[in-house]
Amino acid sequence: MSELDRYLNAATRDNTRRSYRAAIEHFEVSWGGFLPATSDSVARYLVAYAGVLSVNTLKLRLSALAQWHTSQGFPDPTKAPVVRKVLKGVRALHPAQEKQAEPLQLQHLEQVIACLEKEGRDARNADNQPGFLRAKRDTALILLGFWRGFRSDELCRLNIEHVHAVPGSGISLYLPRSKSDRENLGKTYQTPALLRLCPVQAYSEWLSASALVRGPVFRGIDRWGNLGEAGLHPNSVIPLLRQALERAGIAGQLYTSHSLRRGFATWAHRSGWDLKSLMSYVGWKDMKSAMRYVEATPFLGMTVATDQLI
The missing domain is CATH 1.10.443.10 (Intergrase catalytic core)
Incomplete structure (x- = not known):
């Protein structure tokens, strides 16, 4: 690992790095998507897991895809209007109360x-x-x-x-x-x-x-x-x-x-x-x-x- 890579690596937290790796693997392996992705494929990915994954999880998946494309020098497909509109629709059709831990009294x-x-x-x-x-x-x-x-x-x-x-x-x-x-x-x-x-x-x-x-x-x-x-x-x-x-x-x-x-x-x-x-x-x-x-x-x-x- 070069000195540049070492500092770039340190800028991302370990938990975030692991989550992003898992998200990319889910997109490619579990769903069968291809990278670099198109905005249409990302939108279809969201539709496939709407109601299955929480909105917060889907947003994390989008962040991982955005980071991958940006770091590899490709246009970011998650910024496309169709992707944002589908995510808004998922939020409207699959509202879910955020799960919170029980407070220790x-x-x-x-x-x-x-x-x-x-x-x-x-x-x-x-x-x-x-x-x-x-x-x-x-x-x-x-x-x-x-x-x-x-x-x-x-x-x-x-x-x-x-x-x-x-x-x-x-x-x-x-x-x-x-x-x-x-x-x-x-x-x-x-x-x-x-x-x-x-x-x-x-x-x-x-x-x-x-x-x-x-x-x-x-x-x-x-x-x-x-x-x-x-x-x-x-x-x-x-x-x-x-x-x-x-x-x-x-x-x-x-x-x-x-x-x-x-x-x-x-x-x-x-x-x-x-x-x-x-x-x-x-x-x-x-x-x-x-x-x-x-x-x-x-x-x-x-x-x-x-x-x-x-």
């Missing part, structure tokens, strides 16, 4: 953390090091994910060198890049210590238990209690969360990794945060993105000092 957060803490104590008493480490790791991951409103990929990319925790005070976490940071400028996030469900204490206890001093914060743990060198894959956060919830007696299949982010947003909204403060804290750039995460149903459960988090 505070009472359920308390419940799952209590379960993990009990598992950690039982594992330590039974000299079960793998079980003890998993309990400490999962507690820290869930509490940081909730109180910071982090996405799963952000949690998995946290590095110890970029985290500064002061027990009883607070924690700062630097992310060199994130989905909302299009220019890759990096951003530092801060969260205070809390009297209950404290992410600072959970993080400190995880580092103490794991004896980690550098590299990814959250890693895989094998059956012998050995920690992996690489960080967890973002796709592993959903089963990790669901399994922890199931063990705590909560229907885990209702939740995804976005449940932590939506749970915090809904809690903050119901606790009286104004939308501007919430957007600033979580890192949303536009109001539409923020409102998609705010659940209308009020939360039940414990209360923490909300002024500490603003």
Whole structure:
């Protein structure tokens, strides 16, 4: 790979690159299309999967086709009026409510953390090091994910060198890049210590238990209690969360990794945060993105000092 290719490659996020590759393969292999494509073939492709794939998925497929044609020096067929008109028709004839993750309510957060803490104590008493480490790791991951409103990929990319925790005070976490940071400028996030469900204490206890001093914060743990060198894959956060919830007696299949982010947003909204403060804290750039995460149903459960988090 040349230096030019290396920098061009770095400009596109890994998840986007994988999605685009899958979209091109779907167009060519699953549907039997040819590249470079014509606007007519792209329009027929949309018709073939209207009502089968969501509008958002079809839009992603169009973005992938547009990127392929542009990068190869061909005219972009997705910009043709017929393609845009067909997509508008698909949206009109196949309206679908956007699926959203169930927000993790505070009472359920308390419940799952209590379960993990009990598992950690039982594992330590039974000299079960793998079980003890998993309990400490999962507690820290869930509490940081909730109180910071982090996405799963952000949690998995946290590095110890970029985290500064002061027990009883607070924690700062630097992310060199994130989905909302299009220019890759990096951003530092801060969260205070809390009297209950404290992410600072959970993080400190995880580092103490794991004896980690550098590299990814959250890693895989094998059956012998050995920690992996690489960080967890973002796709592993959903089963990790669901399994922890199931063990705590909560229907885990209702939740995804976005449940932590939506749970915090809904809690903050119901606790009286104004939308501007919430957007600033979580890192949303536009109001539409923020409102998609705010659940209308009020939360039940414990209360923490909300002024500490603003």
